[in-house]
Amino acid sequence: QSVLTQPPSVSGAPGQRVTISCSGSSSNIGAGHGVNWYQQLPGTAPKLLINVNNNRPSGVPDRFSGSKSGTSASLAITGLQAEDEAHYYCQSFDSSLSGWMFGGGTKVTVL
Amino acid sequence: EVQLVESGGGLVQRGGSLRLSCAASGFTFNKYAMHWVRQTTTKGLEWVSGIGVAGDTYYSVSVKGRFSISRANAKNSLYLQMNSLRAEDTAVYYCARSDHDFGQYYFDSWGQGTLVTVSS
Numbered sequence: 001q002s003v004l005t006q007p008p009s010v011s012g013a014p015g016q017r018v019t020i021s022c023s024g025s026s027s028n029i030g031a032g033h034g035v036n037w038y039q040q041l042p043g044t045a046p047k048l049l050i051n052v053n054n055n056r057p058s059g060v061p062d063r064f065s066g067s068k069s070g071t072s073a074s075l076a077i078t079g080l081q082a083e084d085e086a087h088y089y090c091q092s093f094d095s096s097l098s099g100w101m102f103g104g105g106t107k108v109t110v111l
Numbered sequence: 112e113v114q115l116v117e118s119g120g121g122l123v124q125r126g127g128s129l130r131l132s133c134a135a136s137g138f139t140f141n142k143y144a145m146h147w148v149r150q151t152t153t154k155g156l157e158w159v160s161g162i163g164v165a166g167d168t169y170y171s172v173s174v175k176g177r178f179s180i181s182r183a184n185a186k187n188s189l190y191l192q193m194n195s196l197r198a199e200d201t202a203v204y205y206c207a208r209s210d211h212d213f214g215q216y217y218f219d220s221w222g223q224g225t226l227v228t229v230s231s
Binding site for chain 2: 002033034036038044045046047048051052055057089091093097098099100101102103104105
């Protein structure tokens with residue numbers, strides 16, 4: 001059971017908007033620690049998608065955006081494309097556990 | 112281009128030891144903190160250990176006392192010495208570079224991973 005909770009799966013048709021939630025607590029997201037998002041395509045290593053709440057590394061399309069409120073965070077994908085089919089993980093630091101924590105991951109399926 | 116290449120994975124018996132290596136290139140290695148993150152199909156991604164630029168070390172509760180992280184800046188290399196291995200340590204182990212903005216850290220580059228299998 002992960003410290004950060006994500007839905008196991010979300011799906012959407014091409015062009016639609018989907019969101020992935022990441023629920024934490026007062027010792028991680030709620031403590032002001034930044035939330036990062038990673039995309040993992042099948043058979044590859046995770047790749048940084050969003051850092052420090054809503055900053056995209058160079059090369060990441062602006063279809064991806066992040067937000068944070070209270071003890072939760074969200075990743076939104078607008079204009080869903082077939083190439084977005086992947087697993088997505090949120091990540092933050094936890095003060096109580098003194099370590100970096102990942103969510104359980106969400107599989108995005110493009111219908 | 113940043114490149115991280117892990118090696119040293121393999122099959123080991125329960126209670127045994129293994130040493131993972133990560134060869135870094137394409138950036139100034141001694142200016143970045145480095146981490147090990149592992150992944151299983153059942154538990155997903157799990158942060159294992161990290162080492163700062165000053166050599167300060169950090170461990171997850173699940174490996175503290177059994178694993179040891181180190182770095183050799185002259186060799187642009189990161190290591191993970193794993194002792195007293197358990198079946199639950201079976202995973203793909205990734206080497207990851209850590210960068211930060213406003214004191215908030217993230218893993219901005221990852222290796223391709225090396226598989227560690229602990230047999231019982």
